[in-house]
Amino acid sequence: MAETGSNYTEDNIRSLDWKEHIRLRPGMYIGKLGDGAAPDDGIYVLVKEIMDNSIDEFVMGNGRQIKVRIKDGIASIRDYGRGIPLGKVNDCVSKINTGGKYDSKAFKKSVGLNGVGTKAVNALSEYFMVRSIRDGQKKESVYKRGELITDSPIEPTEEKNGTYFEFTADHEIFKNYKFRKQYLEKLFWNYCYLNRGLTINYNGEKYLSKNGLLDLLNDNMDGDPLYPVIHLEGEDIEVAFTHVRSYGEDYSSFVNGQHTTQGGTHQSAFREAVAKVIRDFYTKKYEAIDIRQSIVAAVAVKVIEPVFESQTKTKLGSTEIEPDGQSMRAFVNDFLKEKLDNFLHRNQEVADTLEKKIKQSEKERKELSGIRKLARDRAKKSNLHNKKLRDCRVHLGDSKDDRKLESTLFITEGDSASGSITKSRNVNTQGVFSLRGKPLNSYGLTKKVVYENEEFNLLQAALNIEDSIEDLRYNKVVIATDADVDGMHIRLLLLTFFLQFFPDLVRKGHVYILQTPLFRVRNKKETFYCYSDRERIDAIEKCGKAAEITRFKGLGEISPDEFKYFIGEDIRLDPVYIGKSANIEEILAFYMGKNTGDRQEFIIDNLRLEEAV
Known part of the structure; x- marks a missing residue:
């Protein structure tokens, strides 16, 4: 031990420059890396960091249009704001803690206050170009992985004022990535x-949006609302909400234009305040859970110098609306107490519909209370001996652990598949839940079945989503089934369960399908795992005549030694995404309902026949 200590000298101490530190610890700056399969993967954070600067210019009244082009991995963003001061262009993209937003007079309620965003994009890009145009002059610089390659002099131009960024994310850091249009569109x-x-x-x-959060709800709501969206606005706050026919609570929350996907103090304040104000309006002691059941809401606040829990700004930590000012709870509550109470007094029909919905939720909750208690008692007993869940150590709620966004639960079919994944998984961030067979088709059933069906109840408990998705224990819920007819059916049954009772789990981008290889092609020197016939053909060409081809028929056939390659750094996941115009009720009715004839006709019309190669 003494020998080890004696080797610790000044030579062991080293300082990293700004780009080395970002490249060595990218998670500190952009969260997780990923390959673009998840909406919070790093490549979208890179786009967002550049966009945030352009948005701040718009907020300050400079430029009403932003042009974005993303194709073949190259992203370009052009705004028409004031442009970066030409003498400070390189400093703003390559010096940490350098920016124009520290003076809160210029950017009073900005998202990017720490001077890190564009520097992170620069350091993590294999190609990065910035051009600033101000008053008939322009300055352009090109970087490679944070190193200045071209530093062009200031020269005259006829272009309009603004900034232009172009970058390609570094393939050494973001491996096999691709941008997905649905995530960019939502952003x-x-x-x-x-x-x-x-x-x-x-x-x-x-x-383009004319009505703000009212448009957000109307454009993204699943099905028709029970009553027209209530849209309320005040200084530094805007809210919109209604109730729908599905289960759960669905919130979209924002701070200074930043989508706080993990909520925070403003979202918690809204949840608390909306229940209190509605309860006081009816002068009845309705439970908050009954008031908020089936609510769809959006809340946006503006805060001076907001405090987020991480650089990726997905969860607000500020407890005050401004430094030394009113608490967030009091601010939101006072706003709703005035605006929502007045609205309900003036719109009696909406108030009646809302109360009817609350009473319906209360009735259903009381009907479930007995069976819920039995289910919990049964779950406690079975959990002592339950081998369905092989848990991991890090969970989404572990706010101080940087690995929380990597937390994953694999849902597998059968013991052989779950055994292979369990033996090869990362025990810190990957848990496994094993199904014993095909789950029940829950379409058209009430939430009572979640408690009556032991498997559903245990799955709900493993995810910890009984009361709210805010308590979700895993950032990714991955359905890992065989790529055959039975495996596809199990996928549909699980998705039906989630969409029927916990739609927010899918809406918020937490559900994925695991891709596993169909073939292994190898010779004595190389091994290739192929996910398609195209990849198989390419691998055979590389291996030559000595190629040995193995067809994987199911997950259980893949050994733990091989499985580690498919759920590790190179994991391939297909996100389950609900499109903007999709209607969950209609989708479930068509695919899982009793319209056998229509479904058969659809399958026949869309059947693809592929010749074996």
């Missing part, structure tokens, strides 16, 4: 909902 739409009058042109398509 850009949210910017427009929160910044009325802003036009974003993304790959030739225009995004």
Whole structure:
């Protein structure tokens, strides 16, 4: 031990420059890396960091349009704001803690206050170009992984004022990544909902909102609302909400234009305040859980110098609306107490519909209370001996652990598949839940079945989503079934369960399908795992005549030694995504209902026959 200590000298101490530190610890700056399969993967954070600067310019009244082009891995963003002061262009993209937002007079309620965003994009890009145009002059610089490659002099131009960024994320850090249009669309739409009058042109398509959060709810709601959306606005706050026919609570929350996907103090304050104000309006002691059941809401606040829990700004930590000012709870409550109470007094029909919904939720909850208690008692007893869940150590709620976004639960079929995954998984961040067979088709059933069916009840308990998705224990819920007819059916049954009773789990981008290889092609020197016939053909060409081809028929056939390659760094996941115009009720009715004839006709019309190669 003494020998080890004696080797610790000044030579062991080293200082990293800004780009080395970002590249060595990217998670500190952009959260997790990922390959683009999840909406919070690093490549979207890179886009967002550049966009945030352009949005801040719009908020300050400079430029009403932002042009974005993302194709073949190259992202370009052009705004028409004031542009970076030409003499400080390189400092703003390559010196930590350098920026124009520390003076809160210029950017009073900005998202990017720490001077890190564009520097992180620069350091994590294999190609990064910035051009600033101000008053007939422009300055352009090109970087490679944070190193200045080209530093062009200031020269005259006829271009309009603003900034232009172009970058390609570094393939050494973001391996096998690809941008998914649905995540980018959602990002850009949210910017427009929160910044009325802003036009974003993304790959030739225009995004524009006239009614803010009212548009957000109407555009993204599943099915028809029980009553017209209540839309309330005040200084530094805007809310919109209604109730629908599905289960759960669905919130979209924002701070200074930043989508706080993990909520925070403003969302908690809204949940608390909306229940209190509605309870006081009816002068009845309704339970908060009954008031909020089936609510769909959006809340946006503006805060001076907001405090987030991490650089990725997905959860607000500020407890005050401004330094030394009113608490967030009091601010939101006072706003709703005035605006919502007045609205309900003036709109008696809406108030009647809302109370009817509350009473319906109360009735259903009381009907479930008995069976819920039995289910919990049964779960406690079975958990002592339950081998369905092989848990991991890090969970989504572990706010101080940087690995929380990596927390994953694999849902597998059968003991052989779950055994292989369990033996090869990362015990810190990957848990396994084993199904004993095909789960029940829950379409059209009430939530009572969640407690009556032992498997559903244990799955609900493992995820910890009984009362709210805010308590979710895993960032990713991965359905890992065989790629055959039975495996596909199990996928559908699980998705039906989630969409029927916990739709927010899918809406918030937590559910994925695990891709596993169909073939292994190898010779004595190389081994290739192939996920398609195209990849198999390419691998055979590389291996030559000596190629040995193995067809994997199920997950259980893949050994733990091989499985580690498919759920590790190179894991391939397909996100389950609900489109903007999708209606969950209609989807479930078609695929899981009793319209056998229509479904058969659809399958026949869309059947693809592929010749074996």
